[in-house]
Amino acid sequence: MLQRFTARAVVVGDRTGTVVPDAVLDVEDGVIRWVGRAADAPEAPDAEVTALPGVLTPGMVNTHSHAPMLLFRGQGEGLPLDRWLNEVMWPREARLTPEDVEVAMTAASAEMLRHGVTTSVEMYFHPDRMAAAVRRTGARGVITHPLLGLPGFGSFDEQLAAAAASGGTGDDQVEWGIGPHAAYTVPLPVLTQAAEVAREHGMLLTTHVAETATEGNELLAQHGQSVPQLLAAHDVLGGRVLANHCVHMDDGDLELWREYDVAVAHCPGSNTKLASGTARLRDMLDLGIRVGMGTDGPASNDNLDLFEDLRLAAQLARLRERDATALTAPEAFWLATGAAAAAIDREDLGQLTAGRRADLVHVDSEDIAFVPVGEPTDLLTHLVWSVGSRHVRDTWVAGRQVVRDGVSTTVDEAELRADVQTRAMRLAGR
Structure with missing residues (x-):
């Protein structure tokens, strides 16, 4: 099944700071197949579409x-x-x-x-x-x-x-x-x-x-x-x-x-x-x-x-x-x-380009930290200087969603916190 993500912008993660506005990113079998502007996107009538209001970045x-x-x-x-x-x-x-x-x-x-x-x-x-x-x-x-x-x-x-x-x-x-x-x-x-x-x-x-x-x-x-x-x-x-x-x-x-x-x-x-x-x-x-x-x-x-x-x-x-x-x-x-x-010699990770693993992060841009935006590159500037992890909403690894709206989809974090607390006190001798 082809997964299609649409977003306000894709931040590629390269050295020059490429930002693709009004972006589409296609994923198949956990790998990015296509990324670019929505106006140039290939036809994909059977794709499962995930519409994201914010910015999509690499994991x-x-x-x-x-x-x-x-x-x-x-x-x-x-x-x-x-x-x-x-x-x-x-x-x-x-x-x-x-x-x-x-x-x-x-x-x-x-x-x-x-x-x-x-x-x-x-x-x-x-x-x-x-x-x-x-x-x-x-x-x-x-x-x-x-x-x-x-x-x-x-x-x-x-x-x-x-x-x-x-x-x-x-x-x-x-x-x-x-x-x-x-x-x-x-x-x-x-x-x-x-x-x-x-x-x-x-x-x-x-x-x-x-x-x-x-x-x-x-x-x-x-x-x-x-x-x-x-x-x-x-x-x-x-x-x-x-x-x-x-x-x-x-x-x-x-x-x-x-x-x-x-x-x-x-x-x-x-x-x-x-x-x-x-x-x-x-x-x-x-x-x-x-x-x-x-x-x-x-x-x-x-x-x-x-x-x-x-x-x-x-x-x-x-x-x-x-x-x-x-x-x-x-x-x-x-x-x-x-x-x-x-x-770490993993050229399959780290950038949102075709052929790399679909490890994706959705960052909420509906926040004052993303204002103003005059050019698409301003989004990247804000990611570095004014935005933090508190704005991360969703995360996918190989196209599988592992965080949804800021909450893990795979483990119970409240249960883990309690377990870590108990073990930490034992190791401290308390």
Whole structure:
């Protein structure tokens, strides 16, 4: 059955900020077949028509998330990253059960869908349970097998074996990857092995790099090289590599990223909340480094709302460069859509163009936040600067509606909230 969506406008999600007014978008078998102006639309007498009064945008792609940390939202407030991890997060995570992770991931996935985020790259424990949660809500996920030496989660060899076993076994909703935490928590030989497994299976490898100014000091003192240099020297780069944060990078580090085509997950919300610093976003883009927006976890952001992060990314880039043109509104929106999809090598997502997956978001434009509109591109400007996730009304993944009028169609969020509250109190020892 052909699905036809009509809308006030379609925002494509490309770098130049293409906006198609009075638009039609056709979907068949979960894939976009045609998009353009209504006056040019092909005949489709048997189509199932969904008339939308607002703006249709691509489903956003969250390139870095630890979504089950919704269990710890707001905890450890005011602590720097090292103390936040060691004193608050890791002790509580040691008490996690697989059921805790699945319930929290389900709640977080539903939250992201309400915010217009249809795909997220997840790095957390019990990946099989995270995958089950994503399938339940109807979202998409790149679920990475974690590598981190914490009690109760197996040896590095066991974690790597589990990651290798999942290689190439994904489906339309779930793609598998590998997520070593960082070079300061995972031995370099293990990182090398992880990269070998990822390349062998064509999997995404994602790891934290240069999030704080001091995290690489011990490695620098021991080896005389920065973390990016060490990753290159130990054959970790190459293949599909996504580096998270990348706040404290010098010119040589960025040149390595360009040389090896390493993508970056830019997480301004988390970086500012934890006072980690401001990434060199403009420099990265000018070098041709692929960058996509990420929220990080809901314990360090503290939400999963890419509308807030893309706006903050533009503000920080302009402030850092002392230049009001340092990041345009079209670029900011692209970083959460088309660019984010490219950063994880998923050219089937992130833009509303023929041949891509029909992951769609309907944003209500009958609001003062969308006034005035003199040109169609004003709609995109308003999406970035004045509109937020509160204006998201409906979300579809592969043409299947998973949010209707701001409410999940697949899970009971009230029930999930109560369940998360109970589990969070247990993990906090209360």
